[in-house]
Amino acid sequence: MKVKLNDVHYFVEKRGTGFPLLLLHGFTGSSATWYPLAPNLEQTSTMIMVDLLGHGETEAPPISERYDILHSAADLKILLDKLGIEKVDLLGYSMGGRLAITFAVTYPERVRKLVLESTTPGLKTEDERVARREQDAKLAAKIQVEGIESFVKHWESIPLFRTQKNLSIEKREEIRKQRLKNNATGLANSLLGMGTGAQPSWWSSLVKFPFETLILVGEQDLKFYKIGEEMLSKLPRGNLLTIKNTGHAIHVEEPEKFGTIVSGFLSEGN
Numbered sequence: 001m002k003v004k005l006n007d008v009h010y011f012v013e014k015r016g017t018g019f020p021l022l023l024l025h026g027f028t029g030s031s032a033t034w035y036p037l038a039p040n041l042e043q044t045s046t047m048i049m050v051d052l053l054g055h056g057e058t059e060a061p062p063i064s065e066r067y068d069i070l071h072s073a074a075d076l077k078i079l080l081d082k083l084g085i086e087k088v089d090l091l092g093y094s095m096g097g098r099l100a101i102t103f104a105v106t107y108p109e110r111v112r113k114l115v116l117e118s119t120t121p122g123l124k125t126e127d128e129r130v131a132r133r134e135q136d137a138k139l140a141a142k143i144q145v146e147g148i149e150s151f152v153k154h155w156e157s158i159p160l161f162r163t164q165k166n167l168s169i170e171k172r173e174e175i176r177k178q179r180l181k182n183n184a185t186g187l188a189n190s191l192l193g194m195g196t197g198a199q200p201s202w203w204s205s206l207v208k209f210p211f212e213t214l215i216l217v218g219e220q221d222l223k224f225y226k227i228g229e230e231m232l233s234k235l236p237r238g239n240l241l242t243i244k245n246t247g248h249a250i251h252v253e254e255p256e257k258f259g260t261i262v263s264g265f266l267s268e269g270n
């Protein structure tokens with residue numbers, strides 16, 4: 001269904017019965033990335049899957065400033081208000097994890113439990129952020145100049161996703177087709193407005209999280225494993241699980257295991 005949040009129409013899907021679980025996909029992704037988890041998660045959660053700004057069937061505003069991560073978090077608050085949801089379990093993967101942390105920092109009273117897959121609270125110094133903005137601006141220009149097909153071919157080949165070469169041809173084709181459904185303006189503006197260098201650092205806010213937080217990292221994803229370990233050291237109610245033989249997109253490579261872990265965590269203590 002399409003839901004107007006502030007000035008943008010978002011695509012939102014609901015599945016299952018149970019406590020509301022808001023699922024936030026990664027860059028180049030869409031709600032489709034969560035479908036393989038539904039048989040597991042929809043037993044205990046009402047899955048609310050959102051195509052994020054500039055992705056999937058959600059609008060791609062022409063101005064990159066509209067994609068600011070705090071503005072996107074405010075969009076999600078309005079979604080919960082419109083759905084009559086006071087508190088939500090929140091699951092974010094990669095870019096979606098950065099948005100989930102932003103939402104949790106800004107609206108902690110709206111979060112029951114938080115699951116963070118292969119993500120970061122941001123870059124600690126302005127120098128790092130400036131350098132990353134320059135890097136992401138070049139990538140955004142690449143998308144706009146070369147088009148979505150060329151960019152997806154580049155993106156799926158970056159070292160971060162090397163373990164996805166172990167996936168079946170069919171699965172890799174499914175991921176490729178889903179990425180190709182995005183449009184160049186949406187992805188470019190997402191990088192410019194909501195990229196890792198464009199957002200604030202939330203490192204100093206983690207210590208204030210009052211809710212249980214589960215960090216999931218892939219054993220082969222050293223960069224985000226280290227970030228996850230450091231996040232864990234700051235969280236008052238944190239836990240970290242390393243999923244063997246997986247890389248960055250754990251839920252893609254091990255959907256069964258991922259779904260079981262997440263549904264177990266969300267069902268604990270209820």
Ligand SMILES: C=C(O[C@H]1C=C[C@H](C(=O)CCC(=O)O)[C@@H](C(=O)O)[C@@H]1O)C(=O)O
Pocket residue numbers: 025026027028029093094095096098158160195196223249
């Ligand atoms: C390459 C780096 O950063 C990018 C990698 C992961 C993030 C993401 O959402 C990828 C999702 C996917 O394609 O499966 C993306 C983001 O957070 O926006 C980052 O730009 C890196 O080494 O940090």
